[in-house]
Amino acid sequence: MTDGETPNLATLWFLAARAMAIAGEDMPVVQEAATGLYAQAILGLSEEECKRAKDADHIINKTLIDCLSGLRNLPTELAEKVITGVMMISYADRSMRPLEVRWASMLASAIEITPDDFQRCCVNARVIASMLRPQGSSA
Amino acid sequence: MLRECSSDRFDVATAGELSMTKQETNFKFLERFDKRVAELAKQAEEYVHTDPDSCMFKLRLMVETMAKKLTSLQMRGDISKDLGSMLGALERSGTIPRRQADSMHAIRRDGNAAVHGSATPPPTAMRRLKEAYKISGWFCKIIKRGSKVKLEEFVPPDPPTPLDNATIGLHGRIDALEESIEQRRNETRESLVMFGPDEDVVQVTRRIKEELEALDKVAAAAGEPVIDAEFVALVMAMDLEQIEEDPRHGGDSRKARRVAEKQLDEIKQHLADREREFLEERTMLMKQRDTMQT
Numbered sequence: 241m242t243d244g245e246t247p248n249l250a251t252l253w254f255l256a257a258r259a260m261a262i263a264g265e266d267m268p269v270v271q272e273a274a275t276g277l278y279a280q281a282i283l284g285l286s287e288e289e290c291k292r293a294k295d296a297d298h299i300i301n302k303t304l305i306d307c308l309s310g311l312r313n314l315p316t317e318l319a320e321k322v323i324t325g326v327m328m329i330s331y332a333d334r335s336m337r338p339l340e341v342r343w344a345s346m347l348a349s350a351i352e353i354t355p356d357d358f359q360r361c362c363v364n365a366r367v368i369a370s371m372l373r374p375q376g377s378s379a
Numbered sequence: 380m381l382r383e384c385s386s387d388r389f390d391v392a393t394a395g396e397l398s399m400t401k402q403e404t405n406f407k408f409l410e411r412f413d414k415r416v417a418e419l420a421k422q423a424e425e426y427v428h429t430d431p432d433s434c435m436f437k438l439r440l441m442v443e444t445m446a447k448k449l450t451s452l453q454m455r456g457d458i459s460k461d462l463g464s465m466l467g468a469l470e471r472s473g474t475i476p477r478r479q480a481d482s483m484h485a486i487r488r489d490g491n492a493a494v495h496g497s498a499t500p501p502p503t504a505m506r507r508l509k510e511a512y513k514i515s516g517w518f519c520k521i522i523k524r525g526s527k528v529k530l531e532e533f534v535p536p537d538p539p540t541p542l543d544n545a546t547i548g549l550h551g552r553i554d555a556l557e558e559s560i561e562q563r564r565n566e567t568r569e570s571l572v573m574f575g576p577d578e579d580v581v582q583v584t585r586r587i588k589e590e591l592e593a594l595d596k597v598a599a600a601a602g603e604p605v606i607d608a609e610f611v612a613l614v615m616a617m618d619l620e621q622i623e624e625d626p627r628h629g630g631d632s633r634k635a636r637r638v639a640e641k642q643l644d645e646i647k648q649h650l651a652d653r654e655r656e657f658l659e660e661r662t663m664l665m666k667q668r669d670t671m672q673t
Contacts, residue, residue, distance in 0.1 A: 276571030
């Protein structure tokens with residue numbers, strides 16, 4: 241850890257989600273609005289928790305390694321929800337780039353999810369992405 | 380009432396730059412960019428004191444006209460004609476920046492409230508008119524690339540008759556309420572978006588990208604295969620189709636949709652409830668004003 245404390249769920253979520261969005265290179269055009277909505281609707285985070293997690297002084301020193309190690313310590317069900325949300329962000333723009341695949345792979349390894357469970361998360365992610373997907377695309 | 384004036388507020392400066400000079404209407408400059416939008420803006424301006432609801436109708440229609448034009452210029456695909464969806468799509472595509480989108484959504488919301496019978500207080504209409512003025516300057520630059528539109532400070536139209544002290548006081552309270560509503564809406568928005576307001580998005584993005592690339596190199600050095608993303612995505616897509624058709628996973632995905640829809644609906648309902656509370660607070664103040672006037 242960079243600051244001696246384990247990132248909380250909100251911080252882990254925003255780190256993981258940002259990494260996936262940035263790996264997709266189109267960030268934050270499509271994924272931005274879905275990020276907080278997923279945090280509050282599916283992960284059950286409050287507005288205040290989401291805001292605190294993105295406080296510049298709080299999140300600036302957190303790395304992706306912190307994120308991976310924090311996820312490893314989450315209960316399996318919660319970690320799977322995070323992965324589902326991250327995959328939803330990846331599916332939101334209907335394309336995958338090498339770094340997106342790599343980040344998904346690293347997250348899956350971190351929580352030691354089975355291939356079957358990972359596929360289940362992907363199916364759920366695609367379902368949710370289809371609910372949030374914008375109509376039309378930019379020219 | 381609008382102040383009378385013998386000439387335009389604008390001069391066409393050299394190199395296509397526009398600047399305001401005299402007061403007739405705040406929106407004269409719009410005419411050379413979009414006559415329909417200019418007309419709606421001027422009508423809204425005329426109604427702001429005498430009929431705030433009509434002012435909001437006109438402003439909403441103005442925003443809708445702008446959104447349709449931006450959609451036809453910048454977007455492709457099947458875009459919903461619903462204003463909320465249009466603005467959402469334009470914002471997600473990066474056509475409308477966050478600040479302008481917030482103002483356009485605020486006009487849409489208050490316009491809808493007025494249509495549905497919630498009385499618009501004059502300070503609210505004035506606030507939205509000012510926002511429409513700022514959006515207009517940005518809109519002109521977008522629809523005519525290279526245009527330089529220099530907005531002068533917005534000049535609030537004068538009321539037809541001077542307001543008494545009690546009304547001025549009440550309008551002050553309504554304005555304070557609007558301010559607190561804006562603040563609460565901003566807090567909700569800040570909680571939803573990916574980055575905090577004080578974060579340097581460019582720097583954070585660069586840092587995360589560097590970390591991802593470093594981790595990718597570590598993975599490759601550790602013997603992980605180099606990723607052909609298109610191939611992986613194709614395989615995943617094919618797998619997903621099969622999994623979704625599988626009764627076991629199909630059951631999961633249907634359940635996931637139901638659960639996610641329920642949870643999303645709850646959050647949307649929560650946001651809608653808050654908007655309704657805002658309107659109720661505003662309506663209460665309007666009733667006080669009506670009582671004072673009678």
